[in-house]
Amino acid sequence: MKQVLIIEDDPEIIHLLELHLKDLDCQVETATKGIKGLEKALSLKPDLIVLDVMLPELDGIEICRRLRAAQLNSPILMLTAKSEEIDKVLGLEMGADDYLTKPFSIREFLARVKAIFRRGNMSAPVAPITKETKKMTFGELAVDLEYRKVTLKDKKIDLSPKEFDLLVLLSSNPGKSYDRTKLLNLIWGYDFQGYEHTVNSHINRLRSKIEPDMGNPRYILTSWGVGYKFNEEV
Numbered sequence: 298m299k300q301v302l303i304i305e306d307d308p309e310i311i312h313l314l315e316l317h318l319k320d321l322d323c324q325v326e327t328a329t330k331g332i333k334g335l336e337k338a339l340s341l342k343p344d345l346i347v348l349d350v351m352l353p354e355l356d357g358i359e360i361c362r363r364l365r366a367a368q369l370n371s372p373i374l375m376l377t378a379k380s381e382e383i384d385k386v387l388g389l390e391m392g393a394d395d396y397l398t399k400p401f402s403i404r405e406f407l408a409r410v411k412a413i414f415r416r417g418n419m420s421a422p423v424a425p426i427t428k429e430t431k432k433m434t435f436g437e438l439a440v441d442l443e444y445r446k447v448t449l450k451d452k453k454i455d456l457s458p459k460e461f462d463l464l465v466l467l468s469s470n471p472g473k474s475y476d477r478t479k480l481l482n483l484i485w486g487y488d489f490q491g492y493e494h495t496v497n498s499h500i501n502r503l504r505s506k507i508e509p510d511m512g513n514p515r516y517i518l519t520s521w522g523v524g525y526k527f528n529e530e531v
Contacts, residue, residue: 338364348361348373348376357388364392386494440468463496466480504517
């Protein structure tokens with residue numbers, strides 16, 4: 298059973314989402330204020346956080362920032378109002394995994410939730426590791442695709458879903474440069490301008506977790522004038 302935390306101050310939206318999430322066999326927790334929502338997220342470490350931007354006491358963007366700073370990697374689905382384009386950008390830059398614009402359909406909401414759960418299920422082993430397990434090793438860095446697990450010097454590194462997806466894409470194609478728009482399209486599925494800084498923010502967080510020296514990256518290199526690439530010489 299998946300655990301979902303809804304941080305939303307509209308009781309009607311909470312009731313509607315809770316009703317349909319329970320149909321997906323989810324255990325649902327709720328919070329109507331920002332500070333309480335932050336506390337619950339840190340203590341529960343749920344499988345999904347549905348997070349509204351506009352909240353009493355503490356807004357959703359600041360909650361997202363604090364959760365990622367605390368190394369909490371639960372997927373975050375952010376809810377924004379139609380006029381809050383800047384909030385979508387800021388939310389994604391702070392580490393949100395996806396967003397929905399209000400008003401949204403329940404069908405679209407459930408589709409996003411199911412997609413997030415499908416990605417998460419890849420990390421749950423269903424059989425012992427075998428020779429056929431997909432695993433890539435780059436010196437002291439190991440990326441296990443089947444288990445969605447990353448280790449550095451045999452120590453597990455906790456990555457958010459998008460950080461892991463970025464690492465897998467880049468490391469699967471060493472030496473190939475990707476511009477920010479291409480990464481945005483491949484990882485987030487957004488085909489428009491204005492979100493490129495989201496890529497920069499996620500790359501910086503990824504580097505902070507896997508690079509021995511942020512000032513002189515070993516794995517994720519900057520392709521000047523282009524974007525990013527994985528070091529083919531590792």
